[in-house]
Amino acid sequence: MVRVVGGVTLAALAAGLVMGFGVAPREATQGNVQRIMYLHVPSVWVAYLAFAVVLAASIAYLARRAEAADRLAHASAEVGVLFTGLTIATGSIWGKPTWGTWWTWDARLTSVSILFVMYLGYLLLRGMIEDRERGARYAAVLGIVAAFNIPLVHFSVYWWRTLHQPPSLMKPGPGTMPGIIVAALLVNFVAFSLLYVYFVAKRVGLLRREAEAAL
Numbered sequence: 001m002v003r004v005v006g007g008v009t010l011a012a013l014a015a016g017l018v019m020g021f022g023v024a025p026r027e028a029t030q031g032n033v034q035r036i037m038y039l040h041v042p043s044v045w046v047a048y049l050a051f052a053v054v055l056a057a058s059i060a061y062l063a064r065r066a067e068a069a070d071r072l073a074h075a076s077a078e079v080g081v082l083f084t085g086l087t088i089a090t091g092s093i094w095g096k097p098t099w100g101t102w103w104t105w106d107a108r109l110t111s112v113s114i115l116f117v118m119y120l121g122y123l124l125l126r127g128m129i130e131d132r133e134r135g136a137r138y139a140a141v142l143g144i145v146a147a148f149n150i151p152l153v154h155f156s157v158y159w160w161r162t163l164h165q166p167p168s169l170m171k172p173g174p175g176t177m178p179g180i181i182v183a184a185l186l187v188n189f190v191a192f193s194l195l196y197v198y199f200v201a202k203r204v205g206l207l208r209r210e211a212e213a214a215l
Helices: 002-023 032-064 067-099 107-128 132-147 149-159 179-214
Strands: none
Touching (some): 002 032, 002 179, 032 107, 032 149, 032 179, 067 107, 067 132, 067 179, 107 132, 132 149
C-alpha cells in the first residue's frame, strides 16, 4: 500500500511541477519568481496539516495511552518540521526579490519561526527523556500546547501590519486569482498532501519496528 502511495505521489508531484512551471502563466507584476508560490503555499498547508495531526494524535495518546497514536504524532511532527523549514526557505527566496531582503521580523515570519522552534523542541524533548512512556506523555502535552500557535501564524497578516501578503486560498470570501493559477496550486496541494502521507506512513512503520526491536 505504501508503495502505491509513493507511486501516485511521484506522479502527482510531476503533474504539479508541470502545472506550476509550465502551464500556469507568468505573473505580470512579480514575473517568474512568483512561481515559487507553487512550492511555498502547499508547504504551509502540509505544515498545518501535520501539526493538526500531532494535536489530534497527542490528545488520543493522553486519553488512551495508545502507542499507535504516539507513533503517529511523532512521525507527523518530524514531517511538519521538515515542511515548516521548507516554508521558511522558499519564503526567504521569494522575499529577496519581492521585499529586497531575505528576512524581516514581521508578524508572519516571527510567528512561523516560533512554530518551527516549538516543534523542534517537541522532537528534542522526545530524544532527551530516556523513559519512553514519560517522554511520549510530555511530548503529547507540548504537541497540544504548540498547536495553539497555528491560528496565530495564519491570522497574523490580518491582526498586525506585515510585509507578508494575506492568504491566497485559505481565507474567507471569494478568491481573486485566475482559475489556471488556482488549478496549479490545487494540484500541488494534492501532491504535497500525498507526500506527507507517504513520509508519515514510512516513518510510522520505522518507529513501530524500532519499538518491536527494543522489546
